[in-house]
Amino acid sequence: MPLTPKERMKIQRHHMPERDPNQRNHDFDEVNLGYPQPLAAEEAARCLHCKDAKCRCGCPVGIDIPGFLGEVEAGNLSKAAEILLSANALPGITGRVCPQEEQCEMVCVRAKPKGKGAPVAVGHLERFVADWARENYDVQTLIPEPSGFKVGVIGSGPAGLTCAGELAKKGHKVTIFEALHKPGGVLVYGIPEFRLPNKIIDAEVDRLRQMGVEILCNVVIGRTFTIPQLMEEEGYDALFVAIGAGLPIFMRIPGENLKGVYSANEYLTRVNLMGAYRFPANDTPIVHGRRVAVIGGGNVAMDAVRTAKRLGAQEAMLIYRRSRAEMPARDEEIAHAEEEGIDFRLLCNPTRILGSDDGWVRGLECVRMELGEPDDSGRRRPVPIEGSEFVVDCDVVIEALGAGANPLLPNATPGLKLNKWGYIECDPDTLMTSIPGVFTGGDIMRGAATVILAMGDGKTAAQHMHDYLQTKVPAGASA
Amino acid sequence: MREALFVPPGRVRPRCARERRAWLGARDIPGLGGIRLGVIRPRSGAAKRAGTHRGFCVDAETAFVFTREGRQMYKILDTKQLASDVKWFRIEAPLVAKNRQPGQFVIIRLCETGERIPLTIAHSDAKEGYIELIVKAIGKTTIELCKKEKGDTLADVMGPLGKPTEIEKVGHAVLVGGGVGTAVIYPLARALKDAGNYVTSITGGRTKELVVLEQELREVSDQVFATTDDGSYGFHGTVADKLKELMDDKERPIGAVYCAGPVPMMRAIAELTRPAGIHTIVSLNPIMVDGTGMCGGCRVSVGGETKFACVDGPEFDGHLVDFTELWDRLGAYRDQEKLALERLQHQHECKCGSH
Numbered sequence: 001m002p003l004t005p006k007e008r009m010k011i012q013r014h015h016m017p018e019r020d021p022n023q024r025n026h027d028f029d030e031v032n033l034g035y036p037q038p039l040a041a042e043e044a045a046r047c048l049h050c051k052d053a054k055c056r057c058g059c060p061v062g063i064d065i066p067g068f069l070g071e072v073e074a075g076n077l078s079k080a081a082e083i084l085l086s087a088n089a090l091p092g093i094t095g096r097v098c099p100q101e102e103q104c105e106m107v108c109v110r111a112k113p114k115g116k117g118a119p120v121a122v123g124h125l126e127r128f129v130a131d132w133a134r135e136n137y138d139v140q141t142l143i144p145e146p147s148g149f150k151v152g153v154i155g156s157g158p159a160g161l162t163c164a165g166e167l168a169k170k171g172h173k174v175t176i177f178e179a180l181h182k183p184g185g186v187l188v189y190g191i192p193e194f195r196l197p198n199k200i201i202d203a204e205v206d207r208l209r210q211m212g213v214e215i216l217c218n219v220v221i222g223r224t225f226t227i228p229q230l231m232e233e234e235g236y237d238a239l240f241v242a243i244g245a246g247l248p249i250f251m252r253i254p255g256e257n258l259k260g261v262y263s264a265n266e267y268l269t270r271v272n273l274m275g276a277y278r279f280p281a282n283d284t285p286i287v288h289g290r291r292v293a294v295i296g297g298g299n300v301a302m303d304a305v306r307t308a309k310r311l312g313a314q315e316a317m318l319i320y321r322r323s324r325a326e327m328p329a330r331d332e333e334i335a336h337a338e339e340e341g342i343d344f345r346l347l348c349n350p351t352r353i354l355g356s357d358d359g360w361v362r363g364l365e366c367v368r369m370e371l372g373e374p375d376d377s378g379r380r381r382p383v384p385i386e387g388s389e390f391v392v393d394c395d396v397v398i399e400a401l402g403a404g405a406n407p408l409l410p411n412a413t414p415g416l417k418l419n420k421w422g423y424i425e426c427d428p429d430t431l432m433t434s435i436p437g438v439f440t441g442g443d444i445m446r447g448a449a450t451v452i453l454a455m456g457d458g459k460t461a462a463q464h465m466h467d468y469l470q471t472k473v474p475a476g477a478s479a
Numbered sequence: 480m481r482e483a484l485f486v487p488p489g490r491v492r493p494r495c496a497r498e499r500r501a502w503l504g505a506r507d508i509p510g511l512g513g514i515r516l517g518v519i520r521p522r523s524g525a526a527k528r529a530g531t532h533r534g535f536c537v538d539a540e541t542a543f544v545f546t547r548e549g550r551q552m553y554k555i556l557d558t559k560q561l562a563s564d565v566k567w568f569r570i571e572a573p574l575v576a577k578n579r580q581p582g583q584f585v586i587i588r589l590c591e592t593g594e595r596i597p598l599t600i601a602h603s604d605a606k607e608g609y610i611e612l613i614v615k616a617i618g619k620t621t622i623e624l625c626k627k628e629k630g631d632t633l634a635d636v637m638g639p640l641g642k643p644t645e646i647e648k649v650g651h652a653v654l655v656g657g658g659v660g661t662a663v664i665y666p667l668a669r670a671l672k673d674a675g676n677y678v679t680s681i682t683g684g685r686t687k688e689l690v691v692l693e694q695e696l697r698e699v700s701d702q703v704f705a706t707t708d709d710g711s712y713g714f715h716g717t718v719a720d721k722l723k724e725l726m727d728d729k730e731r732p733i734g735a736v737y738c739a740g741p742v743p744m745m746r747a748i749a750e751l752t753r754p755a756g757i758h759t760i761v762s763l764n765p766i767m768v769d770g771t772g773m774c775g776g777c778r779v780s781v782g783g784e785t786k787f788a789c790v791d792g793p794e795f796d797g798h799l800v801d802f803t804e805l806w807d808r809l810g811a812y813r814d815q816e817k818l819a820l821e822r823l824q825h826q827h828e829c830k831c832g833s834h
Contacts, residue, residue, distance in 0.1 A: 179771050181588055181595075181635040189769075216574075218637035220771055223583075224574050246773035250785070257778060257785065257804055259811040266774035274594065274768070280822050283594035283620060284768075285815035359807040406772055408790055 005048055013110075013118035014043045021339040025309045028193040028277060031336060032096070032127075037075075040128045044072035046110060046120045054107035055122060060456035061094075063087040065104055065122055072125055081133035084126065089165040090158065090455060092134060092200045095127025097191060098452045099330050134203050144171035148474040151465065152177060152236040154221045154409070157185025158451045159242035159442030161204060162458030163465075167240075168211040170466050175236075176213060179220040182273060185244055186443075187451070189273040190265070192303050194310070195333075198272075222412035227438060237472055238437045238465045241424060242458065245443035246406040250399055251295065255353030260287050260361035264296070264304045264400035271307050289396030291315045293364050295350055296400030297327040302337050304398045309340055316342050317392065321349040321369050326379045345392065347371075349384060353397055364392045403448045423447055430464040431457060439465055552632035553587075556609055561691045564616040565659055566625045567601075572636045573608030575600070581666040582644030582762070582794055585610065586770040588635035589623055596620050597767045597789070599663045599739075600639060610636070613662035613692070619819040640770045641793045644670065644760070649734030652676040653725060654700070655718050655748055657740025658684050661692045663762045667737050669699040677701050677731070681721050683740075687712035719747045726755060733757050738797060739764075742806040749797035759797035763788050765808060780804050 017033040018024075024031050035043060047069040055065040064083050071080035084091050100123035105111060108119035149172045153164045156178040164174045182188050184201040209215065221227065221243070230236045248263035250256055267286070270276040274284035292308035294301050297320035309316040318337070320327060323346050327334060338344070347369040354363040368388035371380035405422035417425040417434035424440045426433045433440050441457025443449055557569040575585055584599045602611040616625040627633075644667055652671045654664040661682045672678045678699070683706035684690040690712060696703045705713030706721050714721050718740070726733060738748045739762040752759045765777040765788050772790035779788050782799035786792065 179637070180769060181637065189773075218635050219574060220637065220640065223639055224578060224637075226578075229578075246771065248773070248775040250775065252785075257780060257808065259808060263775040266768055266776045269768055269774050275592065278592075279815065280819050282592045283819060285594075285812040285819075287811065359804075359810075408771055 003045055008046055008048055009110075011042060011046045013046065013121055014039050014124075016121070016124050018336075021336075021341070024194065025306070025340040026312075028310055030197055031194050032124075034131055035124055035128045037128075040125055041073055041075060043121050044069040044125055047073070048109060050109055054109070055104040055120075058104040058107040059087075060103065060452050061088050061459055063104075063126075068129060069120065069122070069125060072129060077129065077132050078137055080129045081137045084129050085133065088126075088455070089162050090204050091126050091130035093158065093187060093196060093204065094452050094455065095123055095125075095130050096196050096200075097450075098123055098126075099450060101331060103452070134200070144169065146173065147171040147469070149173065149237045149469045149472070150175070150235055150474070151469075152230055152234075152239045153242065154239060155179075155185055155242040155244060155442070155444075156183035156205070156215065157242060157244050157442060157454065158187060159244075159454035159458040159461075160185065160240065161208065162455040163240045163242065163441070163462045164213050164458075165208055165211065166459055166462030167465065168208065168213050170462075172466075172469065174213045176208075176215045177219040177221050177225070178215060178217045179243075180273065181217050183215050183217060189269045190300065190303070192268065192272055192307050194306070195303065220408070222409040227409070227413045227416070227435070231437065237469055237474060238439065240458070240461050240465060241409065241433070241438060241440040241444060242442040242454070243406065243409055243444045244454075245403040245423075245448040247404040248399070249401045249404055251350065251401060253350060253352055255355055255361070256399075258353055258355040258361050259359050260289065260395055261353060261397045262287075262399070264294070264300045264398055265403065267304055267398050268300070268307065271311070277311055286311070287396055289313050289394065291317070291394040292396040292398065293317045293319050293345075293350075293392055293394040294398045294400055295319045295364075296402075297322065297329060298400060298402065299329045299333055300402075301400035302329045302333040304400050305342050306337055306340060308396065308398065309342060313396075315394075317345055317394065318342055319345045319348050319350060319364070319366060319392070321347065321382045322379060323347055323371060326371075347382065348392075349382065350397075351389065354391065361395055361397050362393070364394055364397055365389055366392055403443070405444060405447075409444075421447065430468075431461040432464065432468070437468065439468075552634055553636040555627055555629055555631050555633070557629055558627070561613065562688055564625065565689075565691050566614050566616070568612045568614065568624075568627075569609050570612065570633065570636060571608060572610050572638075573605075575636055575638045576603040576605045576608050576610050579603045579605070579610065579639040580643035581646065581670040583639035583641045584770075584793060585612070585636050585638035586640060586767065587612075587624075587633055587637075589620060590634050593634065594620055595635075595637075595768060595770070597640070597764070597770060597793075599666075599762070599793075601662045601665050602669075603639075610638075613659060613665075615659035618816050619823050622820075622823060637770065640789060642791070644737075644794055646670045646674050647735075648675055649758075650676065651731050651734050652678050653722065653733050653736045654678065654680045655722060655736060655738040655740070655744075656680070656682045656692075657718055657744040658689055659691065660738075660740030660744075660762070661696070663739035664737055665692055665695060665699070668696060671737075672699050672701070676734070679725065680704070681706060681718045681725075683707065683718035683721070683744075685709065717747070718744065719751050722748060722751060726751070726757070735760065736797075738762070742802055742809065745797060745800075746802040746806075749800070749802070753798050760794050761797035761800060762794050763792055763800065763805060765805060766811065779808075 049066045053066045068080045068083040104122045105119035111117045111119035151172045153160045153176045156176045167174045183205050187201050248265045270286045275282040276284045276286035292313040294305040305316050305318045348366040352365040356362045368385045369382040372383040375381040426440050431439045439461040441461045442454035554571040559567040584597050586595045598612045600610050601613045616622040656664040680696045680700040680703045685708045690705045735758045737760050745761045767777045768774045770789045772787050777788040778785050780801035781795045
């Protein structure tokens with residue numbers, strides 16, 4: 001017998017089982033353990049199945065959330081997986097890294113009244129279904145009739161993988177070009193293992209390969225091939241450019257070129273992609289600081305500081321110029337970092353990196369800040385307090401200030417229009433760039449954002465690329 | 480065995496007992512025309528986690544190597560020992576060869592647990608689809624690379640990377656290569672010669688043994704000078720001493736100097752040409768990770784500005800480069816490099832899949 005809404009309302013939100021903070025901050029195994037099935041079913045039962053389900057509109061890829069929650073509640077997991085996978089090609093990834101508290105879970109009626117209610121744990125349940133599906137659900141990879149079109153996807157991050165999957169489903173011959181040696185983009189080099197294990201990405205990539213998608217690694221578009229070469233010489237009918245925001249931003253303060261100063265990109269790439277935490281079993285080294293200072297307050301800063309802790313830092317500090325309330329990182333990440341013993345130094349702004357005689361970092365000079373009037377972003381602007389300079393002793397400094405547009409591909413592509421920040425301009429509806437047949441999406445179009453928004457772009461672009469191709473004759477056919 | 484669907488070319492021989500067993504125990508794969516597949520399972524936990532087990536596809540004539548993910552590996556077509564610790568490689572990499580221009584480099588990785596290191600492309604042939612590298616065995620990765628022979632493979636070859644050299648008509652172009660830096664100036668000599676310049680090449684080393692590529696340079700230069708610090712061969716002195724001699728020759732004024740080698744040598748050359756105002760281009764070799772401008776690890780100060788050598792370089796105006804900082808940053812991992820080398824020397828046991 002189905003539960004009444006009143007009974008549903010009585011069930012409290014289930015906390016995600018996590019590993020002990022003092023155990024997990026020494027290794028790179030995943031922090032969240034995932035719901036066991038009974039807990040998942042009970043959590044799913046909290047959904048009131050609103051007629052006008054706000055959560056669906058809160059989701060950038062439009063998952064039928066009440067639909068799959070109902071199936072989880074009923075224990076019908078293969079049906080739940082089918083609903084989930086029909087809208088979201090990478091649920092194992094988004095279930096882990098999506099900011100649900102700003103999307104589906106924010107608009108959930110169970111979240112009301114604000115501050116008192118607790119939304120249905122959609123993200124945790126998405127992860128539960130995805131993990132179950134990976135082990136038990138055989139995706140019906142229908143190989144459709146080949147369309148004869150050849151499509152290239154540049155970049156194998158979340159936008160590229162999603163777009164490739166959607167295009168392959170429509171029968172196009174898809175090739176993904178990846179610059180690094182391993183597909184996955186930021187999912188592999190950026191997001192650490194303890195948040196998103198690589199085996200989940202490998203599984204998604206394997207699934208794409210089964211669908212006939214070809215993945216060429218070590219191919220840098222702009223160098224190995226240029227976009228005109230791909231279109232004219234290699235016979236691609238359409239391209240999707242999803243190269244991400246791969247340009248580290250530095251603070252431009254004195255001392256940034258000392259040894260022991262990293263961009264978060266370099267630090268995380270060394271650890272996540274190259275496995276520097278296994279040195280010397282892996283060949284890539286990394287500087288193990290005893291006192292590590294990470295500058296920034298976003299998700300990447302949290303990843304970097306938690307990584308530093310796991311690499312054995314006695315003190316892993318986070319230096320942020322505003323207060324905790326203004327941090328752009330997800331609440332879950334901030335809470336995890338606090339539990340793991342990360343030292344938050346808020347309202348501090350670095351002014352100078354101090355070096356020793358032999359060129360190593362020995363400290364970070366900061367100035368204290370106070371919050372003034374709100375600025376353009378709506379957050380209160382931090383203002384330095386004069387004469388409040390002090391020095392934080394540290395031997396490694398990691399700058400996690402966000403990422404800009406990497407100019408490598410745009411510079412090698414004549415006729416590609418960019419905006420004033422160097423991101424690629426496109427038609428907001430079709431995502432087509434100034435070059436006909438070349439589409440874009442993800443961070444290189446919108447600036448550094450989230451995995452799910454990139455995936456949303458991949459999906460939208462795939463639809464419009466398909467529409468665009470319908471007006472064309474395959475390039476290979478005329479040859 | 481899904482891997483069998485991604486069979487790239489590349490011929491290998493079994494190199495140890497475990498590989499030979501896998502070779503012999505290979506089984507037929509239906510539908511692949513008699514190609515057989517054998518898989519070597521990793522022995523250690525670390526190798527398992529890193530996914531370093533390799534597979535073989537074998538038929539009577541040819542054998543193929545591929546990684547666990549079924550990616551193509553890059554085959555070594557030929558090798559030649561140039562000096563006791565300097566080796567020349569010809570590697571199959573058609574996509575890299577296609578667009579490559581002088582001055583560009585590749586990033587290679589030997590195996591699944593390997594590091595990414597940049598190496599200058601000494602020569603390439605787009606039609607034949609190969610590139611040539613010259614490697615000096617200094618660190619763990621380069622020592623392991625120099626043990627490789629014809630028929631072996633590399634896990635990754637990515638490129639071509641970096642800005643190509645601006646090849647201009649400068650009149651008299653002098654190229655200065657120190658040690659294995661000669662591999663960097665060799666392709667430039669060829670390109671500058673083709674552009675109609677009078678090309679003088681200077682290649683130097685501490686002793687005779689360390690002077691490399693002299694013969695090859697002769698084919699693409701108008702004149703070549705070999706120098707040794709100890710006088711055991713050619714000109715007795717450093718490359719800077721020889722360059723000074725050329726600068727004093729008023730009959731053939733120097734249009735530009737192109738220089739590659741150890742940092743102290745490049746600094747000496749830049750200091751030498753600075754008073755004379757001779758345009759000096761140096762090719763830098765900082766520590767790199769990705770090679771696409773994504774990590775910023777290779778940053779160098781040029782004229783007070785921070786540049787990324789992988790995308791803004793690797794060539795810069797030698798009079799503007801902060802060599803002290805470059806030299807210092809190159810030593811960031813000295814302790815780890817020493818440890819890796821020591822471990823390599825103590826490793827006698829074969830660990831399958833990672834050589």
